[in-house]
Amino acid sequence: xxxxxxxxxxxxxxxxxxxxxxxxxxxxxxxxxxxxxxxxxxxxxxxxxxxxxxxxxxxxxxxxxxxxxxxxxxxxxxxxxxxxxxxxxxxxxxxxxxxxxxxxxxxxxxxxxxxxxxxxxxxxxxxxxxxxxxxxxxxxxxxxxxxxxxxxxxxxxxxxxxxxxxxxxxxxxxxxxxxxxxxxxxxxxxxxxxxxxxxxxxxxxxxxxxxxxxxxxxxxxxxxxxxxxxxxxxxxxxxxxxxxxxxxxxxxxxxxxxxxxxxxxxxxxxxxxxxxxxxxxxxxxxxxxxxxxxxxxxxxxxxxxxxxxxxxxxxxxxxxxxxxxxxxxxxxxxxxxxxxxxxxxxxxxxxxxxxxxxxxxxxxxxxxxxxxxxxxxxxxxxxxxxxxxxxxxxxxxxxxxxxxxxxxxxxxxxxxxxxxxxxxxxxxxxxxxxxxxxxxxxxxxxxxxxxxxxxxxxxxxxxxxxxxxxxxxxxxxxxxxxxxxxxxxxxxxxxxxxxxxxxxxxxxxxxxxxxxxxxxxxxxxxxxxxxxxxxxxxxxxxxxxxxxxxxxxxxxxxxxxxxxxxxxxxx
Amino acid sequence: xxxxxxxxxxxxxxxxxxxxxxxxxxxxxxxxxxxxxxxxxxxxxxxxxxxxxxxxxxxxxxxxxxxxxxxxxxxxxxxxxxxxxxxxxxxxxxxxxxxxxxxxxxxxxxxxxxxxxxxxxxxxxxxxxxxxxxxxxxxxxxxxxxxxxxxxxxxxxxxxxxxxxxxxxxxxxxxxxxxxxxx
Numbered sequence: 201x202x203x204x205x206x207x208x209x210x211x212x213x214x215x216x217x218x219x220x221x222x223x224x225x226x227x228x229x230x231x232x233x234x235x236x237x238x239x240x241x242x243x244x245x246x247x248x249x250x251x252x253x254x255x256x257x258x259x260x261x262x263x264x265x266x267x268x269x270x271x272x273x274x275x276x277x278x279x280x281x282x283x284x285x286x287x288x289x290x291x292x293x294x295x296x297x298x299x300x301x302x303x304x305x306x307x308x309x310x311x312x313x314x315x316x317x318x319x320x321x322x323x324x325x326x327x328x329x330x331x332x333x334x335x336x337x338x339x340x341x342x343x344x345x346x347x348x349x350x351x352x353x354x355x356x357x358x359x360x361x362x363x364x365x366x367x368x369x370x371x372x373x374x375x376x377x378x379x380x381x382x383x384x385x386x387x388x389x390x391x392x393x394x395x396x397x398x399x400x401x402x403x404x405x406x407x408x409x410x411x412x413x414x415x416x417x418x419x420x421x422x423x424x425x426x427x428x429x430x431x432x433x434x435x436x437x438x439x440x441x442x443x444x445x446x447x448x449x450x451x452x453x454x455x456x457x458x459x460x461x462x463x464x465x466x467x468x469x470x471x472x473x474x475x476x477x478x479x480x481x482x483x484x485x486x487x488x489x490x491x492x493x494x495x496x497x498x499x500x501x502x503x504x505x506x507x508x509x510x511x512x513x514x515x516x517x518x519x520x521x522x523x524x525x526x527x528x529x530x531x532x533x534x535x536x537x538x539x540x541x542x543x544x545x546x547x548x549x550x551x552x553x554x555x556x557x558x559x560x561x562x563x564x565x566x567x568x569x570x571x572x573x574x575x576x577x578x579x580x581x582x583x584x585x586x587x588x589x590x591x592x593x594x595x596x597x598x599x600x601x602x603x604x605x606x607x608x609x610x611x612x613x614x615x616x617x618x619x620x621x622x623x624x625x626x627x628x629x630x631x632x633x634x635x636x637x638x639x640x641x642x643x644x645x646x647x648x649x650x651x652x653x654x655x656x657x658x659x660x661x662x663x664x665x666x667x668x669x670x671x672x673x674x675x676x677x678x679x680x681x682x683x684x685x686x687x688x689x690x691x692x693x694x695x696x697x698x699x700x701x702x703x704x705x706x707x708x709x710x711x712x713x714x715x716x717x718x719x720x721x722x723x724x725x726x727x728x729x730x731x732x733x734x735x736x737x738x739x740x741x742x743x744x745x746x747x748x749x750x751x752x753x754x755x756x757x758x759x760x761x762x763x764x765x766x767x768x769x770x771x
Numbered sequence: 772x773x774x775x776x777x778x779x780x781x782x783x784x785x786x787x788x789x790x791x792x793x794x795x796x797x798x799x800x801x802x803x804x805x806x807x808x809x810x811x812x813x814x815x816x817x818x819x820x821x822x823x824x825x826x827x828x829x830x831x832x833x834x835x836x837x838x839x840x841x842x843x844x845x846x847x848x849x850x851x852x853x854x855x856x857x858x859x860x861x862x863x864x865x866x867x868x869x870x871x872x873x874x875x876x877x878x879x880x881x882x883x884x885x886x887x888x889x890x891x892x893x894x895x896x897x898x899x900x901x902x903x904x905x906x907x908x909x910x911x912x913x914x915x916x917x918x919x920x921x922x923x924x925x926x927x928x929x930x931x932x933x934x935x936x937x938x939x940x941x942x943x944x945x946x947x948x949x950x951x952x953x954x
Contacts, residue, residue: 321794322794322795325841326840326841380841381936382838382843382937383838383845383937503835504835504838505835505836505839509832
C-alpha cells in the first residue's frame with residue numbers, strides 16, 4: 201500500500217491507539233493536517249502551541265498513556281518549548297510532532313526554519329529529525345516507546361515537509377521500533393536487597409517518602425500493601441499526592457517547603473527513610489547539610505542518575521518501584537511502632553490547632569476555605585489541575601486526594617499557565633471526570649486564551665480562580681524576605697466573569713464564604729463550563745514555610761490562634 | 772590527578788550524538804578535558820573516551836546520565852581500574868644544524884619518531900601517557916616549539932576484562948592473550 205508520509209503519520213497514530221491530538225496548523229505541517237482531515241483522529245485546535253503541549257501533558261498525566269501535541273516549524277515549534285520542559289521535569293510521556301522546512305532547505309534560514317531538535321535537546325528525553333517518508337512510522341513508534349518506558353519523558357519528532365509529501369510503500373510490520381541495544385542497569389544485587397530488608401525490619405522510626413514514580417510504575421496497590429504490612433507512615437512529594445489515600449491514618453501528607461510541620465519533623469526525626477520514586481528535590485529537602493541527619497536511607501528509583509545526586513543513601517535499589525516493592529513485601533515484618541506513630545500524632549495535634557480551617561467565619565474569604573469546600577463538595581473525587589504558586593500549595597494542603605492521577609500540577613519546572621490547558625487535556629483523557637482548574641489570577645492570565653478552546657470543543661470544565669490581586673507566592677517571599685517591598689507583584693486583572701462571558705462561558709464572582717458552597721454546587725450541576733472568580737484575602741500566606749535553603753525542621757509556622765478546633769481529613 | 776575522571780562510552784555512530792554527549796556535560800557543569808571519538812569494529816558503533824574535570828560523584832552522574840541518552844549504548848567510569856591511556860602528539864620543533872644532534876638524543880629517550888625533516892625544523896610523533904608527552908614538551912620548549920597537535924586521550928582497561936558494547940556476542944576466552952603492558 202502506497203501512502204504519503206503525512207498519511208503514514210496519521211495511520212501510525214491510529215495504530216498506536218491515539219485518539220486526540222492537540223495542535224496548531226501552519227505551513228510546514230499542512231500536509232499532515234490535510235491527512236488528519238481524512239482520518240478519524242480528533243484534532244483539538246489550541247490557541248497557542250504552549251497550550252498544546254500542556255494539554256498533551258495533562259492528557260498523559262490523567263490517563264497514564266502518551267499525549268500528543270503538534271505544531272508547525274519555527275515559532276510553532278519554539279512555542280512548545282515551555283510545555284516540553286514542563287513534561288521533562290515531571291517525567292510526563294508526551295510526543296511532540298513538529299513540521300520542518302523541506303530537507304533541501306535545511307540550514308538555509310528558510311522561512312520559519314528553526315533548529316528545534318537543537319533547541320530541545322536538553323529538555324527532551326530524545327528527539328529526532330525525519331527527512332524521509334519511509335522513516336516516519338518507525339520514528340513515531342520509537343518515540344512512543346521512549347516516551348512511556350523507564351522514567352517517562354517528552355520526545356520530539358521533527359518531520360520535514362518533503363517527507364510528509366513523499367509517497368512510499370507502507371507496511372506496519374516492517375516498521376517495528378529498532379532502538380539501540382542498551383545495557384540494562386536497572387538491577388541490584390542480593391546484598392543490597394538483604395541490607396534493605398534488614399534496615400526495614402530493624403528501624404524504630406521509619407518513614408516512607410512517596411513520589412511520582414509510584415504512580416508511573418503503577419505500584420499503588422502493592423505500595424498500599426507494603427505500607428500496611430510494615431505499619432509505615434508515609435510522607436508524599438507534591439507529585440506523589442494521590443499515590444496513597446489521604447484519608448489513611450498512615451498518610452501524613454505532603455513534605456517539604458510547604459509541607460505540614462508534623463511531616464517535616466517526622467522526616468528530621470526518622471531513623472530510616474524509604475524513598476520510593478522520588479528524587480530529593482531541593483523543595484523537598486531544604487538544607488542538605490541538616491537533612492534527616494539521623495536516618496539511614498533506602499532509595500528505590502528507576503533512574504540511576506538520581507542515586508546520591510542530592511542525598512547520599514545507604515542502599516539504592518535501582519529498578520521499577522512496583523517490582524522492588526513486590527519483592528520486599530513478603531520480607532517485611534509488622535511492627536506496632538506505638539511510640540513513633542504516637543509521637544507523630546502529637547506533632548499533628550499541635551499543628552492542627554493553628555489551622556485556618558478552625559477559624560470562625562470573620563467575613564473574610566480565605567483561599568484555604570475555597571479549597572476545603574471544593575474538596576468537601578466534590579468528595580475528594582474530582583481531578584484537580586493546579587497552576588503554580590500559593591493556590592497550588594493550598595490545594596496540596598487542603599484538598600485530600602485519595603486516588604492516583606487526580607492531582608495534576610507542574611512540580612519540577614513550576615510552570616505558570618499550566619493549569620487551564622492541562623485541565624483541557626485531562627478532560628479529554630477522562631471525559632466522565634469532574635475536572636476543576638484551580639489557578640491564580642497571575643497564572644490564569646498567561647494562558648487564558650485557551651478558554652476559546654473549551655468553547656470550540658464544547659467541553660465541560662470548572663475553573664476556580666483564586667484571585668488575590670497579587671502574584672501571591674512572590675508577594676509572600678517579598679513579605680518574608682524583602683521587607684514587604686512589593687515590587688511588580690500587585691496585579692491588575694480583567695473582570696474574569698465578564699471575560700468568561702465574552703468567550704461564551706458562564707462567569708461568577710464570589711466574595712464571601714457563605715457563597716462558596718452554593719456556587720460550587722451550581723457549577724457541578726451545570727452541563728456547561730463555569731468560571732468562578734474567588735476574591736480571596738489579598739495578603740494571605742502559605743504556612744508552614746521552610747525558607748529556600750533553610751533546614752527542614754526550621755519552619756515559619758502558622759500564626760497561633762486560640763479559637764480553633766482540630767481540622768480533619770475525614771469527610 | 773584526583774579530580775580527573777576517565778569514562779568510556781559506546782554510542783550510535785550517527786550525526787548529533789557528539790553534540791548530545793558534550794551538551795550533557797555542559798548541562799551538568801562538568802568541564803571536559805579531552806574527548807575522542809573513533810569507529811569500532813562495528814561501523815554502526817563509535818567509541819568515546821571522555822576525560823572530565825570532576826570527582827567520582829560527578830563521574831557517576833555523567834556516566835548514569837549518558838546512559839539515559841537513547842544513542843548511548845553504554846558508559847562506564849574506568850578511572851578506578853588499571854588503565855592504559857594514550858595520547859598522540861605531532862610536534863613541530865625548530866632544529867638547525869647545531870641543535871639537531873641534541874634533539875635526536877632527546878627523541879630517542881622519549882621514544883618519539885621523526886616523521887618530517889626540513890632545513891630549519893623537524894616534526895616529531897610521540898605517543899604515550901599525557902605525562903610523557905608533557906615531559907617531552909618541556910624539554911623541547913627551549914629549542915622552540917613551532918606547532919603542536921594532540922589527539923586527546925584514548926583509554927582501555929588492562930587484562931582480558933574487556934568492555935564491549937551491549938549486544939556484542941561474547942567471545943570465547945580461549946586463545947585470548949593478555950597484552951603485555953606497554954612501557
